[in-house]
Amino acid sequence: MKIGILGGGQLARMLALAGYPLGLDFVVLEPAPDACAAPLAGHIQAAYDDPAALEQLAELVDRVTYEFESVPASAVEQLGESLPVYPPANALATARDRHHEKTLFNELGIETAPFAEVHDLAGLKQGVAQLGLPAILKTRTLGYDGKGQQLIHPGDELEAAWQAVGQVPCILEGLVNFDREVSIIAVRSVSGEMAFYPLAENVHRDGILRLSTCLHEDSHQPLAEDYARRMLEHLGYVGVLAIEFFQVGEHLLANEMAPRVHNSGHWTIEGAHTSQFENHLRAVLDLPLGSTQPLGHAAMVNLIGDLPDTKALLGLENVHLHLYGKAPRPDRKIGHVTVREASVDELQARLSNIDNVLQ
Amino acid sequence: MKIGILGGGQLARMLALAGYPLGLDFVVLEPAPDACAAPLAGHIQAAYDDPAALEQLAELVDRVTYEFESVPASAVEQLGESLPVYPPANALATARDRHHEKTLFNELGIETAPFAEVHDLAGLKQGVAQLGLPAILKTRTLGYDGKGQQLIHPGDELEAAWQAVGQVPCILEGLVNFDREVSIIAVRSVSGEMAFYPLAENVHRDGILRLSTCLHEDSHQPLAEDYARRMLEHLGYVGVLAIEFFQVGEHLLANEMAPRVHNSGHWTIEGAHTSQFENHLRAVLDLPLGSTQPLGHAAMVNLIGDLPDTKALLGLENVHLHLYGKAPRPDRKIGHVTVREASVDELQARLSNIDNVLQ
Structure with missing residues (x-):
């Protein structure tokens, strides 16, 4: 095959x-x-x-x-x-456009931050009047890793923001004062079998994911699975689907979804019984899905920009290196490391070791 | 690189x-x-x-x-x-020839079955007189998976056995009434760092490895590591070295060694913190070696001959499939599966499930 x-x-x-x-x-x-x-x-x-x-x-x-x-x-x-x-064309069409995506989230009963459609400067002014500031102006299409986004503070020139995103169709999104960013990696096979990985807590810096930590029995897991299931079933989805959420108290506000394997699921290579990559392929081939249960306490740290001291990283026990064979370049994801430890405390200690190597 | x-x-x-x-x-x-x-x-x-x-x-x-x-x-x-x-040429020269190999084992104080050099039919008769029967006649070079071996029972025609192995230089080996077959996967890096995996218990059928099970804190582990260390140091070895033993009571009799990654170490892909394959590469590149500690209770079952029902195998939880992309052919290793479970009992139950699928 x-x-x-x-x-x-x-x-x-x-x-x-x-x-x-x-x-x-x-x-x-x-x-x-x-x-x-x-x-x-x-x-x-x-x-x-x-x-x-x-x-x-x-x-x-x-x-x-x-x-x-x-x-x-x-x-x-x-x-x-x-x-x-696979995944099907309707999932692509939805995920490609932030407005379609957020509208569908809401139609399926999945909460999001408040948002408004923006076609022109007048629309941006109207959106600001509706949502207030601060807010984020995001291009509807082609944004990733913080690109195509403009944070607008009270008193900022709206025209400057509109220029900065390139005067293309956008949405304006109310800024959410969230507790944490989390994501769920969900998977559905051709014949409709579904599986969900434990939520990951994600830390971004400068719009780029830096750290994903697998959460164990988090209280928001059932809600995240419920939301993901609604989306998988609505789209007749096949493959891995990632949904990123802002967690605010008991609420999960869907931020965006990715109809593919996702950076916040890289920890599953060593940290789960079956990786997101294998389960994506199993789903697409209509094979039984593998267990999504975690193996120990795992986290993933992205390697961004420069090539790290790989000898020092590999000298740390329970650290697994994943280089992508890409040339170093500022802000480029050139690899990641996975850590798997027996306890949360050991995981945190190891993440400190990694930070020291990467500094 | x-x-x-x-x-x-x-x-x-x-x-x-x-x-x-x-x-x-x-x-x-x-x-x-x-x-x-x-x-x-x-x-x-x-x-x-x-x-x-x-x-x-x-x-x-x-x-x-x-x-x-x-x-x-x-x-x-x-x-x-x-x-x-890497591994170095002297390891190849030793492992390529059963007589050199067994002689070196003995020189390093590593026990073996009794053996005799056989150059011709007269030598075979002399060997039989010395070791008794049953005994196994093995070609000195190019034997693997039971090929180039002839078991001789009391009363057998010695000339027929000599013909069967092709009248090439051989050793005659006293048949060992062993308790178990076990192997150790050892690794040494360019700078001399060494690591040892837990012993695997191996089951062969028709001369071909069928099942390897990782043993936990087996009483023979220190002796096996001692033997492996002697060989690694003597050869100035770099990379993974596998040594197969017959276990007889408290004794380990070295049967053969392989200067390479080895089938009885395939369980390490999912069953150990670092696989034998990764550690072989780390050793060759003089990178720090990864942990050889086991992850749960693991075993490996070879897939031999026909392509199995992969859908049924993947339907078994905690079973990991490894196909090699080879065309099916009788007695050909075309893949393996690894099982990793939390306890020995669950491992045994899962191995029964696998047997049922493979029958």
Whole structure:
């Protein structure tokens, strides 16, 4: 069985690493010549919307998945004519546009921060009048890792913010004074089996995820699973779906969802019985899902920018290194480490050790 | 950092799977066009002793290791002129020849079954007179998975046995009435750091390993580690070394060693904090070795011959599938499964479930 992946970055790379033991082979479609999944997969080097390349991919593989949500709709449509493409197109369409996404959250009874649609400067003024400030102006499409976002404080020039995001369709979102950021990794197979990983608590800095810690029996787990189940069932979803929440007291406000394996689920490689990557593939292939139970107390620290002192990291017991084969560059995710310890205290101590190495 | 591997079978495949997360790349030298490591590595398709191919490999990679012990000495010599090759040539020379191997075991104070050198039929008769029957006639070189072995019972025609092994240099070995077969996976890095995995108990059938179970705090562990340490230090060894023993009461009789990652260590992928594959690479790269401590109670079952019902296997909780991408063929190892459970009882129950699927 051969799997095609749109995108050849670290998520495709980790899907391939999880998939070979299942007896799978992989082909990635990715325009970059030095794609980090390319050394361990077939590589069609072309644009994602190149019809000839998509045709070539469809001939080589048995089904297709993707590692990013801004996949061109035309690509999914063309591929879908000849083979299964998972997650389904409606999930992509929803996740690609923040307004559709938040509207659907609310329609399904999933709370979000208050938001308003913004088409122009007049709409932005109206949104501010409605939600108050501070608020965040976010482009409806193509934002990630804090890109395409502008925080507006009371007294700020609205026109400057509107220029800063590039005068494109946006939503304005009321700033939430949250207790924590958490995410759930959910998975649903072709035949409808579902599984949910324990919530992860996430720490971002400068809009980029730095740390995800697996939570054990968190009181918000049932609500997060309920919300994720509603979305999976509504979309007839297949594969891994990640939903990020702001936790405010007993409430979970959905911030965004990603119809793919997700950075806040990387801890599952060593920290759960079955990784999110393996379960994504099991789901897409309609195989039984693997256990999502945690193994010890786990956390994941992203390696961002420079290559760390890998010898020092590997000298720390219970630390697992995951480099992506990417050249260092400021703010670029070039790898992560997973820590798995027997107790929360040992986990916290080890995370301090890692911080010391990374400083 | 790029690693060259002589051989492109499942051991090379699992080395690559363990090495990509360390930021490594791989090139295999392997004559078979459909080598199962080839989809996830560069592939130089040539004979192991092809000087031009070896030169090409040496230009592409930073250091070389191998996945089988019958590597031509000339290949190691040629590669060793321009880059590090681990494990060292003396380990290969020892393991390639059963007589050298057993002689060295004894020289290092490591017990073995009684044995005699056999060059011809007369030598065989002399050996039988010395050791008695039953005994096993084994070719000195190129034997694996029970191939090149002939069990001789009292009353058997010695000439028939001599014909059966191909009239090549052999050793005759006294048959040991053992309690169990066990093996130790040991590892030593370039700078001399050593680590030892818990002993595995091994069950063979028709000369092929079927089941390896990780033993917890077995009373023979200190002796096995002592023996392995002697060998590692004597050889100035670098990488993973496996030694198989017959356990007879309090004694461990060394049967054979393999200067490479070993089938009886596959349980370490899920069953130990660090797999034998990752630790082999760490050793070869002179990185700190990872913890060899077990994670729960683990065992490994080989998948031999036919492709099993993978859906049924994956439906069993805590069962991890490892297919090698090889075509089914009688007596061929095409994959394995690892089981990891919280207790010995749960492990035994799960192994029964697996047996039921594989029948």
